[in-house]
Amino acid sequence: AFRASELSVGAGDGDARFLSLDIPPASILLVDAVETLDRAIDALKDDVVIGLDTEWKPDPPSAPRFRRRAKWQPRNAGKKTERPPPRNPTALVQLAGERGVVLVDMLALRSSSVEVAAALRAILTAPRIRTAAGASERELERPLLIKTPPTVVGWGLRDDLSRLAASYPGPIADAVRDVASALCLQELSGPRGHRPGLSAACEAWLGRGLDKSQTTSDWSRRPLTAAQLAYAAQDARVCVRLLREAHGGSSAGAVPAAAFLGVYDQSGSTAAEKREPQDATRENEDEENEDEEEEDDARASTPLPPSVVAAALRDRLPSAGGDPTIIELPRDTGPSASDVARALGDGVAAAAVLKTVALVIRGGGGSAASAPDKMKSAETPDALSPCVLLLRGVDKVDLHLTAAHFNVARRRVRLATAKECVEMFGYPPGSVPPLGHRRATPTVMDARARGFRGGAMYPGAGAANLVFKALPAVIERVAAAVVAPVAVGSRAEDAGATPASAGDGAVGRRHKFVADGALGRLARWLRCLGVDAEHVPSGVANEHGALLALARVDDRVILTRDRRLAARRDASASFLVDADDPRRQLAIVSDHFGLTFERSRLLSRCAKCNGEVSRRCTEEEVDAAVASGEVPRGVREATEDYWRCGRCEKIYWVGPKSHLAMRFIRGTVAPLVKNGGDAGLEGEDAEEEEEEEEE
Structure with a gap:
């Protein structure tokens, strides 16, 4: 089903940035028929360490989140207590040893659960002969051999085993539950909330990160591509390598899989x-x-270590064109921007030091507050929402401008206390970085900082004596920051970008977006306002790969409903639109990115393809369109002006029904952007809105 050359390239050999698969492609076995299960057992029967990983089709944003632990309920007494199966079952199980990798196609073998369970037991639980640990040098001349089950290692192993057992209750779930020695490397990497991703761990211990472009691809579609198979094999194989490199091959800390899943007796209760x-x-x-x-x-209450910022920089900066190297200054460096500039030397000015100001807003915010925080604030007016401002080292924050940006009263905005800095942002005062916070935090970059013309700037990196170097445009991208005047004396024009009145409604710069398949209507509404908004429909091949490619090539912000995609760091900037109603979605996006209603930009983009509609058609072009039926003859007689999309060449004109589209924009779309709130959400007939939108 695949060629070895394709697998080799897919495993990272084609890109020097990523870790290559360290076994030959011929050692990868795809098991999609019962007849090949015996070959899988033979390939791994002697390995004392088995790397395990699983893949499944990403659950849609609207699906309930799969819970790996199901609470026992009294009504289930005496019954078999099984988790409800996840929306999308485990599609592929990857098992890696020292010399080969086995890829078990669970969807193809769904009807052969007994045979698959037997193979899993043989690979994951059957005893292996190994040398007894702690043998002396003399004993090693004639080593003591013992029989013990293999150690099953993985990254996020708890979730992988839980979903696999819940996806296939019965023999397969029992086989998974009987694994005697399971070791989750991610849980050994640090306390919960501070653990790096698999790619960052590989970069730290194996020298290079992983190509994660296939993470959110459709794993339920058959046949699987060569890139998917190579990606899957690599994820399992690196777990074996990490155990050896990062933990010296020790299986200390391994527990039975039942500790992850729960042990049930015949009656179904513990x-x-x-x-x-x-x-x-x-x-x-x-x-x-x-x-x-x-x-x-x-x-x-515990500050995050600087390694969290370092991991975030490694994940985000390279794709944005920056260098993730952290610069360590002397430990006695003072807290002011001037102190940092002197420690950097080489004529670095204090204005080149980018300081991070941590604020809290009582009762939520407007322009840059995240959707969850705003909704929470609507219910609890006294709730505190965090916010980060990025300013030049010589500037001071203007709380009046900041309050105006967030559409709140000045008295509701203040500096975060030392305790709030640690609890909300993850770092003590004076060391808060522009990214890598404890939770998603709205970030506003002052217009003067964004327009800095002195070259690179130096933001903090999680400690008072740590900084990194990047251009202002790169910092804006990796921090997903909104550009606005928030410093004393700052103005929007200081950003050095096209003024909003001449742009597409974005404050301080022209924002460009790419929306995922769940946000098609939002993309069309943004186009109506003249905003550059591409859309990747659901169901296209490698949907998330196309989103990432458009974002990277065209410098676009990804708008998504998929939490898993929003959490990925191989995209330079992404924004989670946490709402189902398209009107609420538009209000959230316009609030966060500061979009404004500009009449001159209305209907300047093609609603079909996002191309610019700016070229007026000649008489010859209109006549040809009439002859081909693209323009009705009655319209030709009543209308003189026609415009053509520069991309798909669709022709537009102002006709008898144009007032319906304008009424829809004025009554529903424009108030959401202009007011930055929920104006226009009520008092409109839903069916009439649908008809107007179609027109």
């Missing part, structure tokens, strides 16, 4: 639940909730 079902359940739930709350509180 021993404690069986003795006192209701009391045990309440006790376990209370203890679990208390433990999670204590852990969350402890985590929130």
Whole structure:
């Protein structure tokens, strides 16, 4: 089904930036028929360490999030307690040893669960002969051999095993639950909330990161592409390599898979639940909730290490054209921008030091507040929302301008306290970086900082003596910042970009977007306002790869409903649109990016393809369009002016029904952008709006 050369390129050999697969492509076995299960067992039966990874089609944003732990309920006493299957089941299981990788096509073998379960037991639980640990040098001359099950290692292994068991209840779930030694490398990498991704771990320990372009591809479509197979093999194989390089091959910390999944007896309940079902359940739930709350509180009060910023820089800066190298200054460097500039030397001016100001806004915000924070603020007026401002080292924040930008009263905006800096942003005052925060934080870059003409700037990197170097445009991209005047004496024109009145409604610069398949109507509405908004429809081949490519090549911000895509760091900038209603979506996007209603830009882009509609058609072109039927003869007789899309060549004109489109824009679309809120959400007939939009 694939060629070795294709697998070799797909595994990273074709791009020096990424880690290459360290085994020959001929050692990769695709198991999509029962007859090949024996070959899979033979390929891995002697390995004492098995790398495991799984792939599945990404769940749609509207689907309920799969929970790896299902709470026991009293009504289930005496019944088999199984998790409900996830929306999209595990499609591929990757198993890697020292000399080969086996890819088990779970969808192709769905009807052969007994045979697949037997093969999984043989690979994951059957004892192997290995040398006893702790043998002395004399004993190694005639080593003591023992039989123990293999160690199954993975990155995010808890989630992989839980979804696999929930996807295929019965023999396969039992085989997974019987794995005797499971080790999640991600959980060993640090406390929860501070753990790097697999690519960052590979870069730290193996020298290069991974090509993650296939992460969100459609794993349910058959046949799988060579790029998908190579990607899948690499993810499992690097787990074996990381155990050796990062942990010296030690399996310390391994636990039975039942610790991840829960052990159930014949009646379907645990021993404690069986003795006192209701009391045990309440006790376990209370203890679990208390433990999670204590852990969350402890985590929130502990500053994040600078390695979090370093990982974020490695993930984001290269694709944006920056260098992720962190510059370490002397530990006695003072806190002011002048102190940092002197420590950098080489004539670096204080204005080149980019300082990060941490603010809190009581009652939410407007222009740059995230959707979840704003909705929460609407319910709780006293809730605090975090915000980060990026200013030149010589400038001071203007809280009046900042409040105006967020559409709130001045008294609602203030500097974050030391405790709030750690709890909300993850870093003590004076060391807050422009990215790598504890949670998603709206970021505003002052117009003067964005328009800095002195070359590179030096933002902080998570500690008082750590900085990195990047151009202002690169910093804006990687921090997904909105450009606006927020410093004393700053103006929008200081950004050095086209003024908003001559642009497409974006404050300080011309924003360009690319929307995913779930945001088609939002993309069309943005085009109506003259905003450059591409759209990648759902169902196209490699949808997320196309989104990332457009964002990277055209310097676009990705608008998505997919949390998994928004969390990826191989895109330089992405924005999660956390709403289902397209009107609410437009309000959120216009708030965050500061879009304004500009009458001169209305209908200046093709609603079909996003091309610019600026060229007036000649008489000959109009006559040809009439002859071909593209323009009705009645329209030709009543209308004189015609325009053609520069991309798809669709012809537009002002006709008898044009007032419907303008009424729709004025009544529904424009108020959302102009007012930055929910104006226009009520009082409109939904069916009439649909008809007007189509017109």
